[in-house]
Amino acid sequence: xxxxxxxxxxxxxxxxxxxxxxxxxxxxxxxxxxxxxxxxxxxxxxxxxxxxxxxxxxxxxxxxxxxxxxxxxxxxxxxxxxxxxxxxxxxxxxxxxxxxxxxxxxxxxxxxxxxxxxxxxxxxxxxxxxxxxxxxxxxxxxxxxxxxxxxxxxxxxxxxxxxxxxxxxxxxxxxxxxxxxxxxxxxxxxxxxxxxxxxxxxxxxxxxxxxxxxxxxxxxxxxxxxxxxxxxxxxxxxxxxxxxxxxxxxxxxxxxxxxxxxxxxxxxxxxxxxxxxxxxxxxxxxxxxxxxxxxxxxxxxxxxxxxxxxxxxxxxxxxxxxxxxxxxxxxxxxxxxxxxxxxxxxxxxxxxxxxxxxxxxxxxxxx
Amino acid sequence: xxxxxxxxxxxxxxxxxxxxxxxxxxxxxxxxxxxxxxxxxxxxxxxxxxxxxxxxxxxxxxxxxxxxxxxxxxxxxxxxxxxxxxxxxxxxxxxxxxxxxxxxxxxxxxxxxxxxxxxxxxxxxxxxxxxxxxxxxxxxxxxxxxxxxxxxxxxxxxxxxxxxxxxxxxxxxxxxxxxxxxxxxxxxxxxxxxxxxxxxxxxxxxxxxxxxxxxxxxxxxxxxxxxxxxxxxxxxxxxxxxxxxxxxxxxxxxxxxxxxxxxxxxxxxxxxxxxxxxxxxxxxxxxxxxxxxxxxxxxxxxxxxxxxxxxxxxxxxxxxxxxxxxxxxxxxxxxxxxxxxxxxxxxxxxxxxxxxxxxxxxxxxxxxxxxxxxxxxxxxxxxxxxxxxxxxxxxxxxxxxxxxxxxxxxxxxxxxxxxxxxxxxxxxxxxxxxxxxxxxxxxxxxxxxxxxxxxxxxxxxxxxxxxxxxxxxxxxxxxxxxxxxxxxxxxxxxxxxxxxx
Numbered sequence: 120x121x122x123x124x125x126x127x128x129x130x131x132x133x134x135x136x137x138x139x140x141x142x143x144x145x146x147x148x149x150x151x152x153x154x155x156x157x158x159x160x161x162x163x164x165x166x167x168x169x170x171x172x173x174x175x176x177x178x179x180x181x182x183x184x185x186x187x188x189x190x191x192x193x194x195x196x197x198x199x200x201x202x203x204x205x206x207x208x209x210x211x212x213x214x215x216x217x218x219x220x221x222x223x224x225x226x227x228x229x230x231x232x233x234x235x236x237x238x239x240x241x242x243x244x245x246x247x248x249x250x251x252x253x254x255x256x257x258x259x260x261x262x263x264x265x266x267x268x269x270x271x272x273x274x275x276x277x278x279x280x281x282x283x284x285x286x287x288x289x290x291x292x293x294x295x296x297x298x299x300x301x302x303x304x305x306x307x308x309x310x311x312x313x314x315x316x317x318x319x320x321x322x323x324x325x326x327x328x329x330x331x332x333x334x335x336x337x338x339x340x341x342x343x344x345x346x347x348x349x350x351x352x353x354x355x356x357x358x359x360x361x362x363x364x365x366x367x368x369x370x371x372x373x374x375x376x377x378x379x380x381x382x383x384x385x386x387x388x389x390x391x392x393x394x395x396x397x398x399x400x401x402x403x404x405x406x407x408x409x410x411x412x413x414x415x416x417x418x419x420x421x422x423x424x425x426x427x428x429x430x431x432x433x434x435x436x437x438x439x440x441x442x443x444x445x446x447x448x449x450x451x452x453x454x455x456x457x458x459x460x461x462x463x464x465x466x467x468x469x470x471x472x473x474x475x476x477x478x479x480x481x482x483x484x485x486x
Numbered sequence: 487x488x489x490x491x492x493x494x495x496x497x498x499x500x501x502x503x504x505x506x507x508x509x510x511x512x513x514x515x516x517x518x519x520x521x522x523x524x525x526x527x528x529x530x531x532x533x534x535x536x537x538x539x540x541x542x543x544x545x546x547x548x549x550x551x552x553x554x555x556x557x558x559x560x561x562x563x564x565x566x567x568x569x570x571x572x573x574x575x576x577x578x579x580x581x582x583x584x585x586x587x588x589x590x591x592x593x594x595x596x597x598x599x600x601x602x603x604x605x606x607x608x609x610x611x612x613x614x615x616x617x618x619x620x621x622x623x624x625x626x627x628x629x630x631x632x633x634x635x636x637x638x639x640x641x642x643x644x645x646x647x648x649x650x651x652x653x654x655x656x657x658x659x660x661x662x663x664x665x666x667x668x669x670x671x672x673x674x675x676x677x678x679x680x681x682x683x684x685x686x687x688x689x690x691x692x693x694x695x696x697x698x699x700x701x702x703x704x705x706x707x708x709x710x711x712x713x714x715x716x717x718x719x720x721x722x723x724x725x726x727x728x729x730x731x732x733x734x735x736x737x738x739x740x741x742x743x744x745x746x747x748x749x750x751x752x753x754x755x756x757x758x759x760x761x762x763x764x765x766x767x768x769x770x771x772x773x774x775x776x777x778x779x780x781x782x783x784x785x786x787x788x789x790x791x792x793x794x795x796x797x798x799x800x801x802x803x804x805x806x807x808x809x810x811x812x813x814x815x816x817x818x819x820x821x822x823x824x825x826x827x828x829x830x831x832x833x834x835x836x837x838x839x840x841x842x843x844x845x846x847x848x849x850x851x852x853x854x855x856x857x858x859x860x861x862x863x864x865x866x867x868x869x870x871x872x873x874x875x876x877x878x879x880x881x882x883x884x885x886x887x888x889x890x891x892x893x894x895x896x897x898x899x900x901x902x903x904x905x906x907x908x909x910x911x912x913x914x915x916x917x918x919x920x921x922x923x924x925x926x927x928x929x930x931x932x933x934x935x936x937x938x939x940x941x942x943x944x945x946x947x948x949x950x951x952x953x954x955x956x957x958x959x960x961x962x963x964x965x966x967x968x969x970x971x972x973x974x975x976x977x978x979x980x981x982x983x984x985x986x987x
Contacts, residue, residue: 362824
């Protein structure tokens, strides 16, 4: 059973391939609807997207997606759903930029301090939903959605009233710039040393390394530790988990708070690596796109890395569509159709596998 | 008499059960037709095919003389086929009434006509003696009452071919009598009743015809009046049935479990779920808890395991465990075989080796510190599968793919692997085949000899009387009698359970 048979490989590839075919078909329809050639659109995207500078941009786009997707996956694995990542990361970003600029520490320590601020704020915000769920039985989907609205309001209010400083000659409100010690280094110098050619204006956000590390930690903790097992057990069968000694309320609380803390980190690539402050241009929607990334990546560390990169690639490369007069927002249709078709394809393959397993079992039992 | 249902040469491969190689049966209208066989012989599969939940790979289904193709249960319901499932399919957060009418709601314009529904349900409850409060939430019902809801649900849809999948597994003799009375009534009205069971005395009491399946094949079709239970048993398994018996007194001096005045009050302040329960259980002793389902047995288990708050005190091996968490109690050496294996003991979509970890995730052999020892777990899963004859391709197989009996053997093996000092066994052989039943009894006997204390809860009175050293009768949450199993007949026990004596 363990050996890689051609059948097994075919099964593993069936779902992603089917999903790709269906989504390309749907996206092509969208392009055709605007009387343009889909083939032309794809080649343009591919040519633009695979340029060195674009690839760096893809990494930068994927980094916060990946971190936020991990935050969501933590709850998915526990049978919960934290839709509140958007609010948690926004609050985390605002406070870490504001508090981080209040003091100076040696470089590494300063970054760590900002991490702690972001995780604490994200965790505290999520703990409201966790508390409501555990103590009052409030569905976390509802409460986190509402907390998102609240977070947007709270950040706008605090930002514009108290945290922002007005820079002469600029329309852009921003918090005080972080001292250099809190900047996360760009990876381009390192990459250049490794022989990667420099790109004009190209940068690679150092938080990429944090995202990769988080991915490994997520994989290890969820799949290889007792905590991870209890988390998954709570998701797979909460009643059985409780009967077997898992404190389900504690597990729910911890999962949501950890998720919030990780979500808090996902606002930092922008704050520490790009703008070095929280400003009006802070990108919105990362927390929502990350839901799709987590779903497409099936809540596994590797799968989410792939889907974060894919989403990043589509987003970056679709900018080139403007050159041939196609709305760049076409990428949203692509992302949507990929997500939908892959969810369906995986379900179909899962059922097919179960049937196969049953047949195998019937052989064993009747033997 | 006409033929209501006929199956011809049904073949089917289905998750976890023997391939149905060749099953045929004819059910006439106005009869009770029993389908007997070991679990895993393919009975439930045949019924699922008849109910449209599974599709035969080959073979024919005829309903009222016409060949039909049942794509889903709706097709079956339309043809007047109703099914009372072994695993209940009810929405916990709905009331009894809502569950009964779910999917067949009487309309009153755009709203549901609850008044008409309530009247109809009340009338049916009365007619068939299936007494359930229509406004109580299903999650508050015991297993026995849930079954009544299932039966009402089927009758509500106007079925005239009724399938009962192991309906008596959860009932005491008096309730079985009531059920059989209802079945006779249905028969008199010209309905066809298909009765799946492996309890042969019941089959002979209630059925007109019997179809015996073994390993996915019809091996006999007989009139109930022409056969004895022994003949049927031989047809079913081809060998003698195992007996639930224990030998000698293995009771030791030390008290393993002591309950002192344990009560579980309800939130609403009505009658306690269990009330002032006290008993001592010695090492090497089996105490059987007898009672009609829903009289506090489930709550007693939850109190012992720490799953529910209680007043009073529980001591394990001489020291109190009242303040201890569920996990702590497991780790002290209290094992549990829960009453509903799929809901309470398994992660159905996870592989067996991960299920091996469940409940044991705090120690060896599945853990090395805080790290999951996958290799050792897989090895130990293989050991359990071998020792307890769990039939599945390997540790990577999902629990859902196993038949009920194999799932249960796996759970028993898992609990026994930590050599618990106390085992709380709730319906340890419910819905498992004769072979597995004998194997599980043997495991319990052996552990008893080695000094394990067992709290045995079962609806199978023979099992209860045969395996227990002492019987405690639970009625409305309280212990109302203590009986010596050697001097108690099943009838006496049944009377004590319903409070008639």
